[in-house]
Amino acid sequence: MKPLFLITNDDGYQSAGLRHLVSVAKEMGDVVVMAPDRNSSGVGTSITTVRPLRVKEVGNPGEDLFACDGTPADCVKMALEHYCPRRPDLVLSGINFGSNASINALYSGTIGAVIEACLDGYPAIGFSLLTHSASADFSHCAPSIRQILQLSLQYPLAGGTGLNVNIPHLPADEIRGIKVCRQAQASWVDSLEKRTDPIGRPYWWMTGKFVCDNPPADSDVYALRQGYVSLVPIRPDFTDLSAMQNIQYYEQ
């Protein structure tokens, strides 16, 4: 039986990035798509508990293409429990417009879907392309994505293992390869811009500047700046194991 890929994203089911990821995955296996019905960027691992969810078929007859009015994590739960004809070999998310490297992973709906799949015991991979241009040429990504999917089928990742893959916005022949990395530390500064509405009341837009000076050589930001695809293994666990010993005084 062919491998089965469950695919979602956070830009919505009509995104060109999703379509491109589906086309690469279909070279290697069967595909079920369950994606948000609208842009859900920045929602992280959000789930929807305060209202019910709806699902609609949005593909041609015979295509397993569904849109859900929830978050990327909702989409993963919904598809795994009710819409996949068999257990998927891999859960994929993307291709996202814009970087999910470094601390962006914590806010990302693309990576939120990966975390959800990991929590559900599946291996999962999120793909992001480092551009926000609506006319981005996703075909530049195809060789890297194809290579990562082939390796992930050849050496199956354990359930609960995620990969956060970011791809420089470069022609395929200028991409220098793939680097296994860790998440770079960074910060967003000046996040909120104040404006005044026509009747004089203040409001704020989320914006900001991503600051990551001198990223270490084993980090995703460094690899991307050198022209490599960054691949960070991720786990659905915030525990800081290295801190546990140092804070034993809380047990007093």
Add this chain to the structure above:
Amino acid sequence: MKPLFLITNDDGYQSAGLRHLVSVAKEMGDVVVMAPDRNSSGVGTSITTVRPLRVKEVGNPGEDLFACDGTPADCVKMALEHYCPRRPDLVLSGINFGSNASINALYSGTIGAVIEACLDGYPAIGFSLLTHSASADFSHCAPSIRQILQLSLQYPLAGGTGLNVNIPHLPADEIRGIKVCRQAQASWVDSLEKRTDPIGRPYWWMTGKFVCDNPPADSDVYALRQGYVSLVPIRPDFTDLSAMQNIQYYEQ
């Protein structure tokens, strides 16, 4: 100068849990509150990028009590950048109604606020009480919270360090102490319940059963089941450092 606490939550600024946390913190220092204007459970580290944010003063004159129409993470960014009179010594979140132990931390808006504060370079603590009862007696928590705040001021946590504190719903004299733990692995099963609306169309409610059989003795779920307060050190980083060596084959 007194210590300054920035306090938020995910249940909204009118929550009894927030008021209780504020009252304990005020014993030790000054308080600024910036909390969501409505229930924001399950939103994780979501940030709001698709619409602007508003802030309103909701306290008595002289009280620094603000409500924001965004997520807990939005509240933290907003307060740190624009509403705190000086650098807070600690960012606090809660007291949440219901457990944020184990994998619940990944979905939690309470912990989302803690992660945001860590990303911004602050030490932060999230508090949750293991009950969903609206009439919960939060005074049971006070001694544990007081002890954790006092220790966190006495031995200041490094910026970027978070604590995920969960408190059993027991009378104070039945709580056996505080345990430093790691996040237990667990799963939510049967997450989506299908119903049919009055005109025959299906919809789904997020629900599910939390399954955590035989949690290890160093985990938060184990400690809570034994009657201890669980305290998990957390970091805003999904990197699985232990997996990096094993997946070097992706660099081929």
